[in-house]
Amino acid sequence: MSTPTRVYLARLAGVAVFDPNGDQVGRVRDAVARLRAGQRPPEVVGLVAEIPMRRRIFLSINRIISIDADAVVLGSGTLNLRRFEKRPNELLVLQELLDRRVQLDPDDRAATVVDVAMECSRAGDWSLARVAAREQTGRLARRGNLQQVEWEKVRGLSGLAEPGGTANLLAVLEDMRPADLANALQDLPDARRNEVAAALDDPRLADVLSELPERDQVEILTALGRERAADVLEEMDPDDAADLLGELPPPEQDVLLDLMEPDEADPVRQLLKYTPGTAGSVMTSEPVILPPDATVAEALARIREPQLSPAVAAQVFVSRAPMATPTGRYLGMVHFQRLLREPPADLLGGVVVNDIDPLRPTTPLPEITRRMATYDLVAMPVIDLNNRLVGAVTVDDVLDHLLPPDWRDRDAVPGPPPEAADGAVSADVSTERADG
Template identity: 85%
Template sequence: MSTPNRVYIARLAGVAVFDPNGDQVGRVRDAVARLRATPGPPEVVGLVAEMPMRRRIFLSINRITSIDAGAVVLGSGTLNLRRFEKRPNEVLVLQELLDRRVQLEPGGQPGTVVDVAMECSRGGEWSLTRVAVREQTGRLTRRGHLHQVAWDRARGLSGISEDRGTANLLAVLEDMRPADLANALQDLPDARRNEVAAALDDERLADVLSELPEHDQVEILAALDRERAADVLEEMDPDDAADLLNELPPPEQDVLLDLMEPDEADPVRQLLKYSSGTAGSVMTSEPVILPPDATVAEALARIREEQLSPAVAAQVFVTRAPMTTPTGRYLGMVHFQRLLREPPADLLGGVVVNDIDPLRPTTPLPEITRRMATYDLVAMPVVDRSNRLVGAVTVDDVLDHSLPPDWRERDTATAPVAVDEVLDGANE
């Protein structure tokens, strides 16, 4: 194995995993260590890698030819694609040891684990041998010294510990996309998941909640105090907030809506009025809306705003004033590709397209799907009886509500039989 003798595992989080041909197959999410029956540091048996479609698999340490903070390279042979499941005598290093409170020996000085190193012996066996521990100073304005100590000098690494924070685990998860972070949270025990979720800032937590199954959303929201829960709901897109509130009893919905700022709560209240499975229940009430006398340059500047999702930013809806939903009379829409082809000074009223009938709030989901597929649309306008724009259904809204209700759940099934026939045993 071509690799440094000592590797700090937190630095491996998110590192790409490549096959012998140089093709990326996933990213490292954790390391798996096996507790020994005799005294001594745990043996590292492999890594956990996240593959496309959020499947996490086990990579035996014996299959890895190179491992460092830049890349992990696999040797020849077949991969086991079955979903990784931790065994009773195994430890997930980042998930279970980061942020753990320990006592440094000698002297019993308290500290917090910020990283764990694994080392390879001359015989090729990897073990957890070093621990990076930051002292607890008791002072908010001063960070404690960082110590790198042998595994057996940090007391409190074995067994279950409830005494830990979240800062270092959050640092490892910081660069993950919201969907990947949501996936990682599902691997944590409920109490730990709620701790980590609560430590995220409001905007980040709102993004992550939108990627979680409904029951996880409800449990995390319930673990927050109501003021914080209302703040997080304000950061969510109105349609996502409405979907989450729909999972709560009506009295709890009312309490949280009352705690939200009125201008944030009003669009959510409107969405809650629509029947499930209709355009009104899945639409976003905050598409990009501009008047007909706005210029192409203004429209391009608007869709470049960072907070807009790609589906929402793909087109501009043109209406009479007012510009917030429900708007004035709906005039049509302009796709961003058309904007790129027109002179910047031209007015939207001269390039608007209105040859496709808009949806009604009561239009059922199958009809929405059929019409969007027929016209190859990324989004469709939704108008009321007075032809006022009340929202837009985007392709991601349609996908979210067309897939099975449990599609966000972690995949617990094994790989297909045809694949299993050529794969090795799990977690070998």
């Protein structure tokens, strides 16, 4: 494989990283450059890659034997699995430079950074050599001419960035899963994180908020302003919205609930009434519910809807009308595997299963866990004293509440011990970064 002598880093974001055996290690998330004195362009010392468990590690540029638009390949040697931490004299290129407002020599034309290229010298050293910037033309800044300018001819690349746009950084982040995007947001300074979060559309932001630690959720929601915060809460699943509102003072909860549409706020209000650590507090109030005279074909069509999570779509709950929780009398449930085995025209009432006792809203979490493990279930119904279905507890709800409260906080996840991965954390790799 060959490596070009110039690589635009925004295009490299998200590219898979492979070890010498062809096994994927992770994906590129940023590049690390070391600042140098005078007007000399920063030296690129490595890449930041995200590996499983949302851990970001440093890959020394000296360990990389191939870089292209499809893959980054590492050479032989051990891999440093310590979590990446930026040093004072370092620059995270994509995080800190994309969308930065700069001036282009010789006539101080205002522009916005779209991409940054690193180039390799004959000696094999990489440095930030060129900047792709779009000239600003009043309010139509994005329609200005795109210029490729040498690093030395751009002013405003160092120091604190002024508040600006987010379009180019969002373009780099747009293909990430919500959990990965949430992880990326945790790397940003608070002001930049809030700025990027606010630029996401409501459904996307709702998905990302559900993957963030409670502290970050509250800070972002507060920064949005109440009207926008209420719109985002409406896009969240009721149980996630209830969990987030539960972190706010009761007066603020009431204000936001009043700003939400009544049909979106009502199930959230109900969930907030349940005692923490019970089925009522962790359940979703919007499982898939159909009447007994619905057909197997109708049920299969319903669980194919793309907005349903895998755990929610794994089974259909059957009850008498009304179909919204709290329903009429609960009759039982049908797992999707059973649906696949039955004739499409058969009625759900003829294939429903009700041989496992449902949960009550007051059932404690340890009991829920024990029963789901005993019967190998991914979801269990929750019924009230009148035998009405009020929700369902799914396996992801249980896992979310069994893990430590700060499990989503990337900085709180402990790193692997030095002997992990057959000695994967090695002193020589750390020394490479220190010495460059």
